[in-house]
Amino acid sequence: MSDRAQKKEKRDARIARITEGMTSIGLYLLFVSGIINILALTGAFYMMQIYDRALLSGSIPTLALISVLALGLYAVQGVMDIIRSQILHRVGARFDKKIAPDVHQMSIEMPRYGFSLGESLERGRMVDTLRNFISGPALVALLDLPWMPIFLVFVFFLHPYLGALTVGGAVVLTLLTIATEIMTRRANRDVSRAASYRSSVAEANARNSDVIRAMGFTRAATQLFSRANDQHLDLQASSSDVTRTMGAISKVLRMMLQSAVLGLGAYLTILGDMTAGSIIAASVASARALAPIDQAIGNWKNIVMAKNAYGTIRETIAAMPDEPEHVNLPTPTQSFSADAITVVAPATGKVILADITIKLQAGQALGLIGPSGGGKSSLMRALGGVWPVLRGNVRLDNADLTQWNQDAISGIFGYLPQDYTLFDTTIARNIARLADPDDEKVIAAAKAAGVHDMIVAMPDGYQTQLGTNGHNLSGGQRQRIALACALYGDPFVVLLDEPNSNLDADGERAVSDAIKSVRERGGIVIVIAHRPSALEQVDMVGIIQDGALVKYGPKSEIMKVAPTPVKRTQPAAGEAAAAAQERAVS
Ligand SMILES: Nc1ncnc2c1ncn2[C@@H]1O[C@H](COP(=O)(O)OP(=O)(O)O)[C@@H](O)[C@H]1O
Numbered sequence: 001m002s003d004r005a006q007k008k009e010k011r012d013a014r015i016a017r018i019t020e021g022m023t024s025i026g027l028y029l030l031f032v033s034g035i036i037n038i039l040a041l042t043g044a045f046y047m048m049q050i051y052d053r054a055l056l057s058g059s060i061p062t063l064a065l066i067s068v069l070a071l072g073l074y075a076v077q078g079v080m081d082i083i084r085s086q087i088l089h090r091v092g093a094r095f096d097k098k099i100a101p102d103v104h105q106m107s108i109e110m111p112r113y114g115f116s117l118g119e120s121l122e123r124g125r126m127v128d129t130l131r132n133f134i135s136g137p138a139l140v141a142l143l144d145l146p147w148m149p150i151f152l153v154f155v156f157f158l159h160p161y162l163g164a165l166t167v168g169g170a171v172v173l174t175l176l177t178i179a180t181e182i183m184t185r186r187a188n189r190d191v192s193r194a195a196s197y198r199s200s201v202a203e204a205n206a207r208n209s210d211v212i213r214a215m216g217f218t219r220a221a222t223q224l225f226s227r228a229n230d231q232h233l234d235l236q237a238s239s240s241d242v243t244r245t246m247g248a249i250s251k252v253l254r255m256m257l258q259s260a261v262l263g264l265g266a267y268l269t270i271l272g273d274m275t276a277g278s279i280i281a282a283s284v285a286s287a288r289a290l291a292p293i294d295q296a297i298g299n300w301k302n303i304v305m306a307k308n309a310y311g312t313i314r315e316t317i318a319a320m321p322d323e324p325e326h327v328n329l330p331t332p333t334q335s336f337s338a339d340a341i342t343v344v345a346p347a348t349g350k351v352i353l354a355d356i357t358i359k360l361q362a363g364q365a366l367g368l369i370g371p372s373g374g375g376k377s378s379l380m381r382a383l384g385g386v387w388p389v390l391r392g393n394v395r396l397d398n399a400d401l402t403q404w405n406q407d408a409i410s411g412i413f414g415y416l417p418q419d420y421t422l423f424d425t426t427i428a429r430n431i432a433r434l435a436d437p438d439d440e441k442v443i444a445a446a447k448a449a450g451v452h453d454m455i456v457a458m459p460d461g462y463q464t465q466l467g468t469n470g471h472n473l474s475g476g477q478r479q480r481i482a483l484a485c486a487l488y489g490d491p492f493v494v495l496l497d498e499p500n501s502n503l504d505a506d507g508e509r510a511v512s513d514a515i516k517s518v519r520e521r522g523g524i525v526i527v528i529a530h531r532p533s534a535l536e537q538v539d540m541v542g543i544i545q546d547g548a549l550v551k552y553g554p555k556s557e558i559m560k561v562a563p564t565p566v567k568r569t570q571p572a573a574g575e576a577a578a579a580a581q582e583r584a585v586s
């Protein structure tokens with residue numbers, strides 16, 4: 001099989017997993033709906049029997065008998081209805097339980113492939129939409145719809161003219177539904193786009209609460225939100241105008257049809273073609289026949305939303321690259337290298353770094369320096385497998401990084417990104433990468449990050465709950481906990497992106513000590529340094545400038561020949577001092 005066909009097959013299998021088992025449940029539900037719909041003829045039959053049999057014969061026992069019969073049938077219908085709604089509720093929950101983790105995993109992956117945070121979070125809400133659809137009235141209407149012919153046949157059986165009238169009504173109402181769909185399709189898509197923009201504005205404003213308050217631009221931030229909100233409301237109004245108008249028209253049409261059935265029935269009865277009981281029965285049955293259409297129109301928005309949500313989830317699942325199958329390789333112990341890699345930003349497709357070659361042996365540490373915007377953090381992402389590399393390979397002991405699966409990677413890499421966010425759980429779990437903490441390893445990592453004493457000084461120690469992004473800690477404390485997380489479990493490769501940006505002298509020493517101890521245990525460190533203190537313990541230095549590794553080699557050589565790595569005409573005072581310090585380090 002070709003590679004392409006194999007990929008397609010895998011993708012199809014992934015999509016099939018979403019709806020796995022749904023067909024049989026769907027058929028079962030359809031069957032139950034059929035019984036409910038057949039039983040729904042009870043009322044019509046009862047009317048006919050009352051008018052045409054009980055009243056004509058004047059027999060009380062007959063009346064009692066048909067009443068008891070009708071009562072029994074109603075009871076069965078009720079029970080079936082309860083069963084159906086319970087099944088629907090459970091199916092909704094089961095569906096949610098099954099796909100929510102996959103979809104969540106997808107939203108974790110999506111930002112790496114260039115989707116915005118809002119788009120990623122929206123996928124989670126789509127699961128809610130689908131669950132609500134499955135357990136709500138919209139799906140009930142759709143399940144009833146195929147059974148409409150039962151009532152139409154019944155009405156036809158009473159009189160062909162009445163049947164024709166009801167079918168005519170059904171056709172008109174169906175056309176109305178289709179027209180609604182066509183008229184609102186575009187608008188509904190715009191509405192959901194506007195809704196997602198609005199929530200991303202709201203989220204950004206809440207996240208930047210400190211900045212907004214300190215610089216006093218609450219009003220402008222509110223205006224930004226209010227513009228997004230207005231746009232959403234306007235779009236929603238125009239879409240719901242159409243839906244409501246169509247809904248009202250269909251309701252009036254249905255009432256007119258109801259009366260028309262009565263009128264036509266009376267006319268046919270006067271002519272002697274029908275009995276009085278049949279008029280009532282026809283009216284009841286035709287109303288029942290049209291109800292699912294009415295319901296479908298009323299719930300149209302939900303149906304369309306669910307359809308879009310399903311389509312989007314399917315599309316995203318199909319678009320996500322496969323996690324290849326892996327042979328379990330041994331944990332690397334020798335080397336970490338990048339062979340002529342080209343790194344592209346997934347969001348923009350722009351080439352950020354070209355032709356970067358780095359080779360490090362166990363026990364080495366590389367310091368990366370260079371002007372900001374040069375591509376240091378991007379290189380770190382590519383080395384850590386966060387961003388896929390366009391060309392070239394990142395290798396561990398000569399095997400390409402992509403040969404390791406996610407679970408294995410967690411023991412190989414430690415990564416402290418430039419902008420990290422702590423999780424809303426205990427300090428111990430934050431350090432243990434959300435797993436059940438192994439106390440010994442947690443403490444070892446905290447000590448290596450020089451944060452153990454600070455943690456045990458807190459009232460709850462390692463069990464301290466951090467809150468959203470560790471809001472009850474200082475920036476430096478957060479950074480050191482993140483450093484401990486990167487060191488947890490003695491990973492072979494430790495990637496540190498400006499680990500000392502928030503740290504005091506003590507913290508800087510902790511970073512230096514951490515680099516030293518990783519090297520001593522035969523690990524590899526790559527550290528991006530803005531301040532020279534982090535370079536104390538490295539033996540290799542690389543300078544990244546404008547997307548290229550312009551200098552790379554032993555620290556003693558590099559720091560001698562490249563005193564000022566930054567291409568500038570007039571260095572600012574602070575930067576000149578930093579450059580001088582950097583020189584001093586070498
Ligand atoms: N997520 C991203 N999407 C697109 N472009 C990015 C992204 N992150 C960084 N870049 C671009 O890559 C370049 C290098 O950025 P970065 O690697 O953060 O530099 P450094 O860490 O050296 O300051 C910049 O031009 C930046 O605009």
Ligand SMILES: [Mg+2]
Binds near residue numbers: 418
């Ligand atoms: Mg950076």
